[in-house]
Amino acid sequence: xxxxxxxxxxxxxxxxxxxxxxxxxxxxxxxxxxxxxxxxxxxxxxxxxxxxxxxxxxxxxxxxxxxxxxxxxxxxxxxxxxxxxxxxxxxxxxxxxxxxxxxxxxxxxx
Amino acid sequence: xxxxxxxxxxxxxxxxxxxxxxxxxxxxxxxxxxxxxxxxxxxxxxxxxxxxxxxxxxxxxxxxxxxxxxxxxxxxxxxxxxxxxxxxxxxxxxxxxxxxxxxxxxxxxxxxxxx
Numbered sequence: 001x002x003x004x005x006x007x008x009x010x011x012x013x014x015x016x017x018x019x020x021x022x023x024x025x026x027x028x029x030x031x032x033x034x035x036x037x038x039x040x041x042x043x044x045x046x047x048x049x050x051x052x053x054x055x056x057x058x059x060x061x062x063x064x065x066x067x068x069x070x071x072x073x074x075x076x077x078x079x080x081x082x083x084x085x086x087x088x089x090x091x092x093x094x095x096x097x098x099x100x101x102x103x104x105x106x107x108x109x110x
Numbered sequence: 111x112x113x114x115x116x117x118x119x120x121x122x123x124x125x126x127x128x129x130x131x132x133x134x135x136x137x138x139x140x141x142x143x144x145x146x147x148x149x150x151x152x153x154x155x156x157x158x159x160x161x162x163x164x165x166x167x168x169x170x171x172x173x174x175x176x177x178x179x180x181x182x183x184x185x186x187x188x189x190x191x192x193x194x195x196x197x198x199x200x201x202x203x204x205x206x207x208x209x210x211x212x213x214x215x216x217x218x219x220x221x222x223x224x225x
Binding site for chain 2 (some may be wrong): 008031033035041042043045048050059073087091096098099100101103
């Protein structure tokens with residue numbers, strides 16, 4: 001099976017940079033994804049890493065190190081609207097389902 | 111283009127009652143999923159359907175059944191609801207890309223309370 005570990009809560013102030021870490025254990029590995037979920041809303045896709053390194057999409061970046069079974073989501077220039085839960089998720093096979101972490105609640109204060 | 115839709119949005123059941131949660135997607139995706147989300151537990155997969163005509167159990171299938179009615183629709187049935195099934199239920203769909211990435215698109219959720 002798979003397991004993922006991420007912090008339960010992170011706090012930061014507007015304009016700051018925050019990093020949300022995710023470590024995983026899987027029998028195989030087919031990529032690390034990140035999803036965002038605002039309170040009461042549906043999860044939405046943010047980013048995907050299949051190879052080592054950094055992927056950048058606007059203010060959000062995601063990093064993967066397959067040798068360390070570790071990844072992180074980096075949010076820059078934080079805004080109040082970034083307050084949400086962030087989930088990392090892995091696939092362990094070519095055609096398998098996603099396993100989600102328990103989520104990290106990000107609280108952005110003025 | 112509505113994406114993934116779910117009905118109902120809210121439901122209150124008494125223990126032992128049955129109900130079916132409906133899900134439909136208009137993105138022509140092959141794969142569909144049902145998750146439950148409980149506080150502090152993240153998203154847990156109940157059942158999924160890799161393609162029309164196939165269904166498979168996920169992490170927490172007990173107490174649920176599913177039907178992949180056609181490519182668009184995937185329903186979740188609770189035959190005899192229990193308080194432990196109080197949760198928020200999300201349906202999702204996806205299509206694999208050539209890179210191995212498989213973005214899942216989620217519906218708005220159904221909030222179920224079992225008394």
